[in-house]
Each structure stands twice: as C-alpha cells, then as structure tokens.
Amino acid sequence: MVTGMYYHIAESWRRLYRERNDILKERIVAARYEHAILRVERPSRLDRARALGYKAKQGFIVIRVRVSKGGMRRKRARAGRRPKHIGVVKIKQAESMRRVAERRVAERYPNMDVRGSYYLFEDGRYYWFECILVDRTHPAVMNDRELVHQLNP
Numbered sequence: 001m002v003t004g005m006y007y008h009i010a011e012s013w014r015r016l017y018r019e020r021n022d023i024l025k026e027r028i029v030a031a032r033y034e035h036a037i038l039r040v041e042r043p044s045r046l047d048r049a050r051a052l053g054y055k056a057k058q059g060f061i062v063i064r065v066r067v068s069k070g071g072m073r074r075k076r077a078r079a080g081r082r083p084k085h086i087g088v089v090k091i092k093q094a095e096s097m098r099r100v101a102e103r104r105v106a107e108r109y110p111n112m113d114v115r116g117s118y119y120l121f122e123d124g125r126y127y128w129f130e131c132i133l134v135d136r137t138h139p140a141v142m143n144d145r146e147l148v149h150q151l152n153p
Helices: 005-019 022-032 046-051 097-108 145-151
Strands: 037-040 060-068 113-122 126-134
Touching: 005 022, 005 046, 022 113, 022 126, 037 097, 046 126, 060 097, 097 113, 097 126
Parallel strands: none
Antiparallel strands: 037 060, 060 126, 113 126
16 A cells, blocks of 8 residues: 555654654643744644645645633633633533634634644643634635635635
C-alpha cells in the first residue's frame, strides 16, 4: 500500500498524542502564555488543514484559539463586568467547544469565512484549536477557479 506524506504527518501527531510526548508538553506550556486568539504563520497540523481546504497562498490565514474547558455551569465572576466578557454566555450543552472556537474567530475576523477547524491539544484547563479562514474577496482567491466553485456553490 502506498502512503502519502499527509498520512505520515497524521501518524506522527497520533504518536505525539498517544505518548504524551515532551515536545507536545512544551508546546502546551508555551501556548498557555499566548493570547486566546492568535494568528499563526502556518498550520501546525498540515494534514488536517489541507483536508479542510487550506492552501499556502494569500487570502488564507490560520488562527489558534484557546477555549476554556468545562461544562455550561460556570461560576460567574464577582467583580463587575459585562456578561460577554465573563466568558459564560453562548456556551450551550449542545454546542461543542470547537464550534465555540469557530464562532469566536468569526466574530474577531468579520471579513473572513471560517473554512473549518481542528483539535490541536489540551491541558487541564483549556482546549486549543486551529481555524482556517479564507478571504473570499482577495484576488488570489477570486482567481482560483477551484476555490471560487467551492465557496460559491
């Protein structure tokens, strides 16, 4: 059986998750000190990004998102602030944390379309996802016939 490059990339990530490798632990520790929504240069998991339609061209961006773990029942903050900034609203039982991450990215980047997202890693407090966004008005995207057909069915 012939296997491609993306199969080997996926297999190496599965091995990292299975073994809880030190490389993965270092990435998690570094990610804790980053912003909750952070634009990254290139996708960490190229196999998943390509499966979602990512292309290494202008008009595509990758965003790493941190979402708190836990269910819907969150303790509300005691100090005064608006509910949106407490982090307890719009988290529903039927909505996965991946969907919460996609929604937050879509709110932050209103001119971009969320193409999809994938799980990156987690610790005891947070999940991290990477979201693929595409700017459908960018000339590099508009001139790509395959992308235009996918974006405008």
